[in-house]
Amino acid sequence: xxxxxxxxxxxxxxxxxxxxxxxxxxxxxxxxxxxxxxxxxxxxxxxxxxxxxxxxxxxxxxxxxxxxxxxxxxxxxxxxxxxxxxxxxxxxxxxxxxxxxxxxxxxxxxxxxxxxxxxxxxxxxxxxxxxxxxxxxxxxxxxxxxxxxxxxxxxxxxxxxxxxxxxxxxxxxxxxxxxxxxxxxxxxxxxxxxxxxxxxxxxxxxxxxxxxxxxxxxxxxxxxxxxxxxxxxxxxxxxxxxxxxxxxxxxxxxxx
Amino acid sequence: xxxxxxxxxxxxxxxxxxxxxxxxxxxxxxxxxxxxxxxxxxxxxxxxxxxxxxxxxxxxxxxxxxxxx
Numbered sequence: 001x002x003x004x005x006x007x008x009x010x011x012x013x014x015x016x017x018x019x020x021x022x023x024x025x026x027x028x029x030x031x032x033x034x035x036x037x038x039x040x041x042x043x044x045x046x047x048x049x050x051x052x053x054x055x056x057x058x059x060x061x062x063x064x065x066x067x068x069x070x071x072x073x074x075x076x077x078x079x080x081x082x083x084x085x086x087x088x089x090x091x092x093x094x095x096x097x098x099x100x101x102x103x104x105x106x107x108x109x110x111x112x113x114x115x116x117x118x119x120x121x122x123x124x125x126x127x128x129x130x131x132x133x134x135x136x137x138x139x140x141x142x143x144x145x146x147x148x149x150x151x152x153x154x155x156x157x158x159x160x161x162x163x164x165x166x167x168x169x170x171x172x173x174x175x176x177x178x179x180x181x182x183x184x185x186x187x188x189x190x191x192x193x194x195x196x197x198x199x200x201x202x203x204x205x206x207x208x209x210x211x212x213x214x215x216x217x218x219x220x221x222x223x224x225x226x227x228x229x230x231x232x233x234x235x236x237x238x239x240x241x242x243x244x245x246x247x248x249x250x251x252x253x254x255x256x
Numbered sequence: 257x258x259x260x261x262x263x264x265x266x267x268x269x270x271x272x273x274x275x276x277x278x279x280x281x282x283x284x285x286x287x288x289x290x291x292x293x294x295x296x297x298x299x300x301x302x303x304x305x306x307x308x309x310x311x312x313x314x315x316x317x318x319x320x321x322x323x324x325x
Contacts, residue, residue: 069291072287073283073284073287074272076283076309077279077280077283078272080280080309080313080316081272081274081275081279083313084274084275084276084313084316084317084320087313087317088317088321093321140271143271200283200309201305201306201309204283204287204305205287205290205301205302205304205305205306208290208291209290209291209294210294210300210301210302210304210305211300211302212302213302225306230313233314233317237321241321
């Protein structure tokens with residue numbers, strides 16, 4: 001279960017971030033210039049690889065208990081952030097993540113931006129757009145892959161999950177040459193939020209010294225319980241929103 | 257240099273903690289309390305962090321949606 005969950009979580013998180021990075025890369029490449037876009041992408045990948053090369057081995061040297069406390073706490077906080085956004089989106093309080101709309105905005109900005117090159121790059125705008133997009137989306141992937149891989153003491157599997165997701169998304173992106181707006185990104189983010197929070201809670205409590213009933217099998221209860229809580233909050237917020245929009249105060253409804 | 261450090265810190269704050277620092281504070285407090293209960297009071301408080309996370313999520317969502325239609 002843990003290895004499968006590790007692979008799926010990293011794969012899903014990485015796929016979501018790769019879809020977002022692809023939108024930015026396509027906007028830069030199709031609107032401006034491909035060579036500078038690829039240079040920006042390559043520079044970001046070098047920075048990300050350096051981060052993995054430095055942080056990855058360092059994480060494996062830390063004592064497992066201390067790492068689980070620190071990483072579990074960080075993942076729980078990070079997961080809460082994902083889950084909060086996913087619930088707000090699913091309940092209608094926040095706009096859904098729309099790759100087509102983001103692509104349109106990026107293209108519009110890229111079309112009016114001034115050109116010009118420097119430091120061996122023909123189009124500096126395309127370079128920085130691709131660099132920032134890939135680096136920022138990639139950092140989340142690196143964070144998730146390293147923390148999951150180190151905690152499970154299986155960095156190879158985490159790296160495989162990330163690599164497969166990047167290859168799949170890049171392959172589909174090359175094939176369709178358009179933002180992947182049909183990918184159920186919001187549902188995937190919801191699932192990743194559930195997994196990050198669940199593993200964060202599991203490792204955080206273990207790192208603090210607690211023992212889960214059933215040891216690792218506790219995850220079989222924590223993951224569905226987290227999903228149920230998140231779905232419950234989503235249903236509550238949807239109902240509250242519908243009530244508010246109908247113009248009937250909830251106090252009057254409960255009094256009736 | 258100071259500006260760079262500030263921007264670096266702001267990036268990581270936004271990256272890990274995001275819009276609502278209270279969730280992070282609740283998680284940190286729950287971890288400390290779990291450690292205290294386990295190591296000082298010998299209570300296997302595995303239930304504390306999940307309960308705190310559920311409460312923090314509900315609190316954060318309530319704050320985020322309170323003023324919105």
